[in-house]
Amino acid sequence: MALAPLLASGDGRSSPSSTSGQVAAGDTCESNRFTEDGECCDLCPLGFGVTVECGKTNTQCKACQEGVTFSALPGTPCSPCSLCPQGIQVTGLCMATQDTQCNCGDGFFLNVVNGSDPLCAPCSSCGKGLGVEWECRPHWDTKCKACPAGTYSEENSQTETCLNCTTCQESEVQIRECTANSDTLCMDKKLMILQRQGTASPKDSSRRVDPMESETSTYPSSPDFIPQEDNGKNIIPVYCSILAAIVIGLLIYVAYKCWTSCKQKQQQQLAKAHASELSCSPEGEKLHSDSGVFPDTHSLQETQQLKGNKLESRLYLNVAPQRQEEIEQLLLDTSCGKGWRHLAAQLGYEQDRVDIFGRGEDPVHTLLCDWSAQEGTTVSALYAALNRIERSDVAVALSRPAEASSVV
Template sequence: MRFAVANRPGAAAQLQGLKRRLPAGILLLLQFLAVKVLAHQGCESGHFTSSGDCCDLCPPGYGVTVPCNDANTKCEPCQENVTFSSAASATAPCQPCSLCPSQSLTQHSCTPARDTLCAISCPQEHYLSVANGSHGGGRCLPCQVCPEGYGALKPCGAGTDTVCQKCPDGYYSELKSATEPCLPCQRDCGKNKVMIQACTPLSDTLCMEKDLQILKRTEGEPRKDFPRRPPLLDSEGSVSPNASSSSSEFVPPLAEDNSKNIIPVYCSILAAVVVGLLAYVAFKCWNTCKQKHQLAKARAGELVASPEGEKLHSDSGVFLDTHSLQEHHPLNKAAHKAEPQFYANLPPHKQEEVEQLLETPSRGKDWRSLANHLGYEEETIATFGRGEAPAHTLLSDWSAKEGATLESLCTALAAIERADVVENLNAPAEVSSVV
């Protein structure tokens, strides 16, 4: 502060005037404060003793035993593989060395100036990320793979990743690798070879022999006689003058027709397909015949010709249902009441109405329930169901049996609660006519 004031113009006079006006104690205090500020700026540790001296720093590899207070800092060296101190300090003592976990390896042992560095045994093409053992070790990360045209300037190691660089002129790399560097290119092909492609970052120089053996005949191989063109004939049928020269002209051999070797394969495949189709058709025919045979047994009653009424022809073309006339004739009423009525004697249209009513979907009241009450077994009922008109098949088979009267049919229908069908059977048949 005194130097700064003394360098100004008239500083001496001003200083003398200041001394006269200020007491001596204040001047001493200002001088002491100026010395303190300069001492703080020059103290590296930033700590001072009680007397105002700068505290010393313990260098790396040394720890503080007595912190700086009344006296200056006292240091001691750290022990190898026991304690360490990695930074200069005026307060920190030596720290204990870290121990690597059981699954880790020691990459660097503990020294007085550095802690233990642990390494995990990483798999191939992986590296260990840098981390101190005191922080639990690093992680295994996959190595960077250099693409084609790039080489590994620094290969992937135990604790370092791959550093790739593009192959310069005269070098190449054909592989993707985390360890292979760029390889030098082949300079020339030599006297007996011809360069096909120059070296690039992706491939080496490509050379080929000048004297290729492709068209050369090996020793001992017989000479092949290739076909010649036939001599040319002129319009009169004689050999043309150029026949001798043209006949000796070389004709390249025709390429072998490999399609001939494929024809047997195609024939075999086609034959297998045909045999398979024939076997499938035979199986279907056998299965159909078997079903038809079963249905034929069920429809045996259809062979019995049911009376369909007598047709009376006249000039007017009138058809009369004699069954209906007989039922309504007053002379035959007593006879019909005395004789049992059979289902087979019903008119065809009446039978068709009954069959349609029974084939109408109704839970537990269709032709299957009727077949159960008429005494048919489940296997026979299932055979009827495979036909196109199961109700017709059922009633035709039943009407061919003894006792197939309308009374027994109405009793079975009443048992399955089909009063509508009973009412249809008991309704008088109308005389139908077609003009």
């Protein structure tokens, strides 16, 4: 660094003036700081600490005390020597130019916090959009800085700096601009797509056609390959549409399987009920053939079951439709007590399922039909549930035998 000439003193001897540190044209100041007189501020060398900051006068330095204080960076004050944490190996003693060297291991550094004991801490990583300004060392952590314009960083790293953005070539088209978090995305213009001439867009129709090409093309709807250019980003919606169609297809398939499973279960319940009716029909036919009375089908079925079977083994599916309608009407009338929602809770239904029934036109009928399709849905179970919600009027109607209309 070029310095200004020395000024002569009164006795003829030369002494350094206050302008001895002024920077000549074309030179640079290492500290990038200046005194009020324009003098370049000095940096204290390693092993010397700053005692007076540069301002009105130049920087004043003092040697650090060996084994007590140190200054490992230029222009910093002397700092007290660190003590390695208990159990950490000491690899170097504290000197004027370096702190005590502690072996914290790879990926760790000695974290010295004012007013507390030093601890070994893991090295930090610079995230996306940040580059490493200096790497982690035994006595300081990783320092990161934001990637400036024209650079990027796409990964977390303890060593990588910001990288220069890629520039697309003339044979490529830019799909995405470079940001601090990601590089430029380029695509080759020569990628081809299949498109018919009959469906070409106005932009494609303005393309110059080669006369030889028109002669060799026999059919106007024959496919033609054209450069993709700026239409490359239109492929993404196509992929999204295909994925949505697959998801919708899976949902339809699952709904269909659930529906068929419910239908099979209901058919099994109806088959069991029909088999029970067939097992009791000979006795009933004999009884009424001897008396000469022929009741209707539903009355005969209820009479046979009340006479030949106990209430506990009787299925709700076998209750006459007229009786089921009477029970449903009573449950809809909440003026006499608790309604069908309380019954649904007693039958083991969750609140969200009950709300689904409530959105229908006939929630009571839907509830009892769904419940009767399950196994073990006997009249006695429904009778007990009605008693628990204190609807004895409905329970009496359920257990009351049906009146049989007969023709002699």
